[in-house]
Amino acid sequence: MAERTPVPGQPVRGSKTGKPIMALFDLLGRSWALGIIWQLSDGPLTFRQIQTACENMSPTILNRRIKELTASGLVARGDQGYQLTTQGADLFVLLKPFGAWSKDWADGLAAHRAQEER
Amino acid sequence: MAERTPVPGQPVRGSKTGKPIMALFDLLGRSWALGIIWQLSDGPLTFRQIQTACENMSPTILNRRIKELTASGLVARGDQGYQLTTQGADLFVLLKPFGAWSKDWADGLAAHRAQEER
């Protein structure tokens, strides 16, 4: 299956339905996509800054993600580098709580693991 | 790089930081992970029901995702099949708004596209 930017209303990565939520999950479910959005929430970053912020992800894939996220209207290129669009920022609002949740999750898993070791 | 369930507090998929949010993004950023959680929010589903609900995703990868999500404490196996744990349900609460957002996003993209065609 050829890679393609997921577009709601059209079949996606093997999907025949093209349900918006599935198109979104396909887009966000690609490596670093969520990470890129997360990093850009603090303000514009250059190509290489994103790369550095995302554990030196490969430029190949960063380039691809940028194109996809741009085509999807979540990211745009500005003077200071790449930045979230209004829509991208909207999405980040939904994404933000994941930060706190992930910490609780981490704590919970650590506790669970500690208990198992007894 | 060998596949491994992302665990917060430990390096993840090439990451050296192990920040919880990045571990979470790694876990959710694998194919169908978000879709599986989404589908399970309506109640328990059997292995094959999940497969069907997720556009007949390959059993190979469904099995892997289930193991990962189980190890991460988001999914558990019950009498009626696989289901979200309390934590998984908590996560879904955060995920739920993405449904409405994705529809707006789809509409926006469609409008944008219609405009470009003039």
Added chain:
DNA sequence: TTAGTGTGCTACATAAAGTGTAGCAATCGC
């Protein structure tokens, strides 16, 4: 008891996606 169903898988060959290093052309400040 046997034939049919559905279940949760696993095997395996193939295709797609991601990695990591190298490096190039363009732009910037000097």
Added chain:
DNA sequence: GCGATTGCTACACTTTATGTAGCACACTAA
């Protein structure tokens, strides 16, 4: 002009996902 930085692209390689087939087990009705 010179070096530094930028946004990339090429390419060989590894990892991840797909899709089909099928197996072992449990249940059910004949």
